[in-house]
Amino acid sequence: MQKLKITGGRRLCGELEIQGAKNSALPLMSACVLVGGSCRLKRVPALADVHAAARIINRLGCKCRREGKDILIDSSVLTGVDIPDDLMRSMRSSVIFLGALLGRTGECRLSYPGGCELGPRPIDLHLSALRKLGAVITEEHGTLRCTCTGRLRGTRIELSFPSVGATENIMLAACTAEGETVISGAAREPEIEDLARFLNACGARISGAGGHRIVINGVERARLHGTEHEVMPDRIAAATYLCAAAATGGETLIKGAPAEHSGALTDVLRQAGCRVFESGRGLYLTAPARLRAVPMIRTCPYPGFPTDAQAVVMAALTRARGTGMVVERIFENRFRHVDELIRMGADIKTEGRVAVVTGVDRLSGAAVVAPDLRGGAALCVAACAAEGETEVTGLNLIDRGYEAIEKALTELGGKAERVSG
Ligand code: EPZ
Numbered sequence: 001m002q003k004l005k006i007t008g009g010r011r012l013c014g015e016l017e018i019q020g021a022k023n024s025a026l027p028l029m030s031a032c033v034l035v036g037g038s039c040r041l042k043r044v045p046a047l048a049d050v051h052a053a054a055r056i057i058n059r060l061g062c063k064c065r066r067e068g069k070d071i072l073i074d075s076s077v078l079t080g081v082d083i084p085d086d087l088m089r090s091m092r093s094s095v096i097f098l099g100a101l102l103g104r105t106g107e108c109r110l111s112y113p114g115g116c117e118l119g120p121r122p123i124d125l126h127l128s129a130l131r132k133l134g135a136v137i138t139e140e141h142g143t144l145r146c147t148c149t150g151r152l153r154g155t156r157i158e159l160s161f162p163s164v165g166a167t168e169n170i171m172l173a174a175c176t177a178e179g180e181t182v183i184s185g186a187a188r189e190p191e192i193e194d195l196a197r198f199l200n201a202c203g204a205r206i207s208g209a210g211g212h213r214i215v216i217n218g219v220e221r222a223r224l225h226g227t228e229h230e231v232m233p234d235r236i237a238a239a240t241y242l243c244a245a246a247a248t249g250g251e252t253l254i255k256g257a258p259a260e261h262s263g264a265l266t267d268v269l270r271q272a273g274c275r276v277f278e279s280g281r282g283l284y285l286t287a288p289a290r291l292r293a294v295p296m297i298r299t300c301p302y303p304g305f306p307t308d309a310q311a312v313v314m315a316a317l318t319r320a321r322g323t324g325m326v327v328e329r330i331f332e333n334r335f336r337h338v339d340e341l342i343r344m345g346a347d348i349k350t351e352g353r354v355a356v357v358t359g360v361d362r363l364s365g366a367a368v369v370a371p372d373l374r375g376g377a378a379l380c381v382a383a384c385a386a387e388g389e390t391e392v393t394g395l396n397l398i399d400r401g402y403e404a405i406e407k408a409l410t411e412l413g414g415k416a417e418r419v420s421g
Contacts (some may be wrong), residue, residue, distance in 0.1 A: 004392040004406055007255050007382035008365060012250035014412040018230035018238045018257050018282070018340055019045040019403045023308075024191040025071075025169045026093040026229060028198050029053045030071040033062060034100040035202040037226030037248045044231055045403045046072040048396065052090040056083055056097055074226075075104075083110040091400065095123055095165060099172030100147060102153065104221065108146045117372060119332030125166040125210045133173055148266040149400040154179030154218050161288075162301045167214070168195055175204040177218035186214045189302040190261040194232045199290055201227040219326040235261045237345050237402060238283060239309040240377045241412060246274050246287040247316040247385035252412055257283035264305040268294055268313060272320060293322030293359055299330050309338045311378035318346040337375030340368040344382050344390065362387055370394030374399045380405055 017055040020043035027165060030053070030088035032039040044050055044066075054071070057064040057375040061079025063073055065072055081101050088094045088111045101108035113121065133152040138145045141417075154177045157170060167187040186192070190208055196209030203224045205217040238257035245252035246269055251369045259266070259278035266276040266283070277284055299307040307330035309378055318341055337354055338348045343366045365388035370376025376398040381392035392398075395418070398405055406416040 001393060002395045002418055002420055004261045004380065004395060005417050005419055006380060006390045006392065006409070008363070008384055008386035008388065008390065010248065010384070012248045012252060012384060012409070012412040012414050015253040015255060016241055016408055016411050018233045018241070019257045019348055020045055021191060021194070022049060022368040022401045023164070023236070024194040025050055025189065025231045026227065026396065027052055027096050027195050027345060029057060029071065029073065029201070030100040031172060031198055032226070033057060033060060033075045033078070033097065033197060034103045034175060035224040035226060036075050036104065036221070038072070038074045038076070039226040040228040041071045041073070042228065042230040043069050045234065046402045047403060049091045049093060053093065054089060056087050056094060059084060059087065062204060063312035065084040068132070078104065081105055081107045081109060083108070085111045091117045092121060092165070095126060096168055096172070100129070102146055102148065102152065103129060103176045106150070106152070106370045107149045109343055110144050111142050112144070117336070118334045120171060123165070125159060125161065125163045126169045129166055130173055131158070132157055133170070133177055135173070150177040151218070152177035154181040154216070156182045159183065159185035162212070164192065165191050166191055167353065171195060171206060171214065171216060174216040174218060175206070175224065176221045177216070179218055181216045181218065183214040184212065185211055187301060188212060190235065190258065198229045200225065201229060220342045232255070233258050236306065236374070237310040238262065239306070240312045240381065240402070241408060242269060242276070242283065242285050243312040243316040244381045244409060244414065245285055245412065246272065246291060246317065247381050249287050249289040250413065251286040253279060253282055253284045255282040259283050261342045264303060265309050265313070268297055268305065270334070272317065291317060291320040293317060293320040293324040293357070296325050296327070298327045301330070308374050310334060311374045312381050314348070314355065314357060314383040315341060315378035317357050318348070318360065318382060319325055319363060323356060323358045326355040326357060328355070336371035340375070340379055341370065341382055343368055344386050364388055365390040367391045370397045373397050377402060379403065380409065380416070384409060
């Protein structure tokens, strides 16, 4: 079994080129199945979830291969509409193939998606919206059978929650629906805009992405074609490495970090006493020897504070001066990293979706287990700030979203290595 060995107590002072965004690359790969033809996605991070998406695409009869930092997908030929259960369970994003297959073929069979255990991961918003578009969806023995005769029909859809995945699935399916689809209450995440840019470059007609109201004018399937597209930078990975520098009193430049999409995060880091500003090349941060506690952090849909950055910011604040509160308002069970941080000496009390973090003078290295993707990254952030050596297991979860996290931390001046045994 692989594990990370991280030796703390070093200021992280260095520069790092940020990876492409996992949460953009995955829906983009699904969109390549929708459009048919050949696509080149540039700067696709080498992640376990990307590999799983490639396996789904190949299982559908399309061709998907990596060429350096790019992924080439030729979906001219599609021989199946079934997404195997093992691949569905491998990640949450597998559900994003539903909208693409319905838009491409009018048919899809899949089971419920897996992904990090952050609480129930329902897909009711996806299914009710696709039914409004005309899909007939039956659920039996854990399998969803989705069909529609002819084309889906454009309609008005009001989302009761700005679900990122549901917004993406509706966009994908509505691209080839008959007529206009209007999504009200859409998710506004930058990854939604990246997907819309790609789809429009492939011949779709989408406007309003990035706002609460997205309009999709359906086109004939034959009108869609392949294109080349560079995946946007990963704002959550950038947040992770900024937090590692902040936790160690460091100074770093995260090259390519999207300052325009990181406002809520940089505001929290400034409250904690860091200087953060946009240099022409990315986000630059210098941190004090010891951070200040941030009184209140509430996770919200974009552009609010991102739930995916909650764990790594909490890890950075475990040694802050004072006490702060973190309220997780998106997922029911996203404090699974807390017990592991406590093993390292953190003082955190949780009640439901509320965590109270009281800064301690020091953290100590320990053997800890990644509970999920971002919780695992949080343990790496804390390990950089801890005295002594930390062993982090559960790397399969961290590798889902971070490209060689040990190399990135080392490049920033930390001491991290991946060992077997
Ligand atoms: C996306 O997940 C991201 N994943 C998540 O990142 C991110 O945390 C989340 O959006 C919120 O920003 C990808 O993009 C691959 P949601 P998604 O649908 O689409 C409830 C990471 O660490 N909900 O916006 O699954 C749901 O239970 C991952 O990179 C329903 O109730 O998120 C949750 O409480 C983790 N019914 C909330 O909405 C539905 O049909 C947010 O879910 C769908 C969602």
